[in-house]
Amino acid sequence: MRSEGGSSNDLSGEVxxxxxxxxxxxxxxxxxxxxxPASGPAEPPFDAEALGQELRDAARTWRARFSQVDFVNLPRxxxxxxxxxxxxxxxxxxxxxxxxxxxxxxxxxxxxSLLRPLFETxxxxxxxxxxxxxxxxxxxxxxxxxxxxxxxxxxxxxxxELTGNIARDPHLSFRVxxxxxxxxxxxxxxxxxTAGGTLWNAAxxxxxxxxxxTVVRAAGGDRRPLVLSALVFGQPQTAAQAExxxxxGQTLRSPAGLSDDDFRNEWSGSGQRARQKGVDAVExxxxxxxxxxxxxxxxxxxxxxxxxxLRVIPxxxxxxxxxxxxVCHPQLYASGVRAVDLAAHLLAREPALWKTFTIPGLAAxxxxxxxxxxxxxxxxxxxxxxxxxxxxxxxxxxxGGVERDDGLWLHREVFPGHDRYRVVGAGLRLCYxxxxxxxxxxxxxxxxxxxARWRTTGLFQDVAWExxxxxxxxxxxxxxxxxxxxxxxxxxxxxxxxxxxxx
Numbered sequence: 001m002r003s004e005g006g007s008s009n010d011l012s013g014e015v016x017x018x019x020x021x022x023x024x025x026x027x028x029x030x031x032x033x034x035x036x037p038a039s040g041p042a043e044p045p046f047d048a049e050a051l052g053q054e055l056r057d058a059a060r061t062w063r064a065r066f067s068q069v070d071f072v073n074l075p076r077x078x079x080x081x082x083x084x085x086x087x088x089x090x091x092x093x094x095x096x097x098x099x100x101x102x103x104x105x106x107x108x109x110x111x112x113s114l115l116r117p118l119f120e121t122x123x124x125x126x127x128x129x130x131x132x133x134x135x136x137x138x139x140x141x142x143x144x145x146x147x148x149x150x151x152x153x154x155x156x157x158x159x160x161e162l163t164g165n166i167a168r169d170p171h172l173s174f175r176v177x178x179x180x181x182x183x184x185x186x187x188x189x190x191x192x193x194t195a196g197g198t199l200w201n202a203a204x205x206x207x208x209x210x211x212x213x214t215v216v217r218a219a220g221g222d223r224r225p226l227v228l229s230a231l232v233f234g235q236p237q238t239a240a241q242a243e244x245x246x247x248x249g250q251t252l253r254s255p256a257g258l259s260d261d262d263f264r265n266e267w268s269g270s271g272q273r274a275r276q277k278g279v280d281a282v283e284x285x286x287x288x289x290x291x292x293x294x295x296x297x298x299x300x301x302x303x304x305x306x307x308x309x310l311r312v313i314p315x316x317x318x319x320x321x322x323x324x325x326x327v328c329h330p331q332l333y334a335s336g337v338r339a340v341d342l343a344a345h346l347l348a349r350e351p352a353l354w355k356t357f358t359i360p361g362l363a364a365x366x367x368x369x370x371x372x373x374x375x376x377x378x379x380x381x382x383x384x385x386x387x388x389x390x391x392x393x394x395x396x397x398x399x400g401g402v403e404r405d406d407g408l409w410l411h412r413e414v415f416p417g418h419d420r421y422r423v424v425g426a427g428l429r430l431c432y433x434x435x436x437x438x439x440x441x442x443x444x445x446x447x448x449x450x451x452a453r454w455r456t457t458g459l460f461q462d463v464a465w466e467x468x469x470x471x472x473x474x475x476x477x478x479x480x481x482x483x484x485x486x487x488x489x490x491x492x493x494x495x496x497x498x499x500x501x502x503x
Contacts, residue, residue: 070195100188120364155187257350429466435475
C-alpha cells in the first residue's frame with residue numbers, strides 16, 4: 001500500500017489489527033476505535049483471597065531426611081516457625097551465624113550433622129511445588145521442592161561475590177511440568193567443601209535435591225521461570241543408605257520381619273508409597289497412635305481421638321477400647337541403645353504390622369520428641385487407615401501409628417496396659433477397677449466430674465462408669481498376694497523374724 005506522499009506502510013502484515021501510518025500530518029488528527037470483539041469467553045476476575053485460601057489449603061508440613069545438608073541460609077532462619085531450633089544447633093556446633101560458614105573450621109560440618117535429624121521432625125508449613133501450584137504461587141510464598149536439578153555457575157573457591165544477575169550467579173535449575181524453576185543461593189552458606197563438589201557434579205548431570213525456598217519472582221507468561229531464594233537444600237537419603245546406617249551400628253539384635261520398605265525415605269517423593277495395611281485376613285486390630293506430648297494440653301489427646309473415631313467409624317460398628325499413656329520405657333534412655341534399634345523392634349514383625357512409620361522416621365521422632373501414645377482396639381485395617389488420614393490432616397500433634405502386638409516385648413513395655421474408655425454405639429463408658437477406688441486413683445470428685453465433663457462435649461448420647469472386671473480381678477489377686485506375704489508364717493519356726501534383735 002502506498003500513501004499519497006509516496007511512503008510505504010512498513011508495519012503492514014506485522015501487527016494484528018488496523019495500523020495507521022502517516023508520513024506527514026498538517027493540523028490535528030482524531031482517531032476513534034471501538035473495542036475489538038472478544039475472541040472467546042471473558043476470564044473471571046482475579047480473586048486474591050480465594051487464591052490465598054487455596055494455597056493455605058495446599059500447604060503441608062515440610063520434613064526431609066537428608067543424607068547430606070548442603071546449604072543453610074542462617075541469617076534467614078528466624079523467618080521460619082522452627083528457625084530458632086536451627087540457630088540453637090548452630091550455637092551448639094560453635095558456628096558464628098553472622099559470618100560465612102567457610103573459614104569456620106569443623107563447626108559447619110558439625111552443624112550439618114545436627115541438622116539432619118532436626119529437619120525430620122520440623123513443623124514448618126510450606127506449599128509443595130507441583131504442576132498444580134508452580135504457576136500460582138505469588139512472590140513471598142514459602143515453598144518446598146524436590147527435583148533432579150542441575151547447577152549453573154557452580155561456585156569457585158573462594159566463592160565470588162554475587163552480581164545480582166541470576167544468569168551469572170550460582171543457581172539450581174529444574175522443571176516442574178512445563179515450567180522452569182530457578183533456585184538462587186549464596187555459596188557462602190554452603191555447609192562443607194563436599195557440598196561444593198556436589199554442585200560441580202550437578203553442573204555435569206542432574207542431582208536429586210530437596211529443600212525450602214521463598215518465591216522472589218512469580219512465574220509469568222508462557223516462558224518466564226519461577227525464581228526461588230533458597231533457605232535450605234541437600235540430598236534426600238536413600239533406603240540403601242538408611243539400611244546401611246542401621247546394620248553397621250546395631251546395639252540390639254535385629255528383629256524378625258525387617259524389609260527394605262522399612263527403610264524408605266517417606267519424606268522423599270521417590271520413597272513414598274501407600275501405607276502398609278497389614279495382613280488381609282485380620283478382622284480387627286489394636287493401633288498405637290503417637291503424639292508430640294509437648295504440643296498438647298492435658299486431656300486434649302482424649303478429646304481429639306474420640307471425636308475422630310465417631311466420624312470415621314459408623315455407630316453400629318463401634319465397640320472400641322481407648323487407652324492413653326506417656327512413652328517412658330527405661331530402654332528409651334538406656335546408655336548405648338540407639339533410637340533406631342528401638343524403632344526397629346517397634347515396627348518389625350513377620351507378617352508385617354500395619355504402620356505409617358519407617359524405621360528411620362520413628363527413630364528421629366524418638367530422639368527428638370516427648371511422646372504420648374493412644375492405643376485404640378477393635379479397629380479394622382481400613383478404619384485404622386482412615387483414622388490416620390484424618391488425624392494427620394487435622395491434628396498437628398499427631399506423628400503416626402503402628403499396629404500393637406503384645407507378643408513383641410517392646411510393645412508390652414510401651415503401650416498402656418488397660419483401657420481408659422470404651423466407645424459402644426453412641427455411648428461412652430469410663431473404665432475403672434476396684435483397685436482405682438480402693439487406692440484413691442479415682443475419688444468422689446472424679447466420679448461425679450468426669451461423666452459431666454464428657455456430657456458437655458455433646459459427642460455422646462450417654463456417658464457412664466463401667467467396671468473393668470478383668471482388671472478388678474487382677475487387683476484383688478494382687479492384694480491377696482500382698483496380704484499373704486505380710487501375714488505369712490516363716491517356714492523355720494526358729495528363724496529370727498527380726499535379725500539383730502535379742503530373743
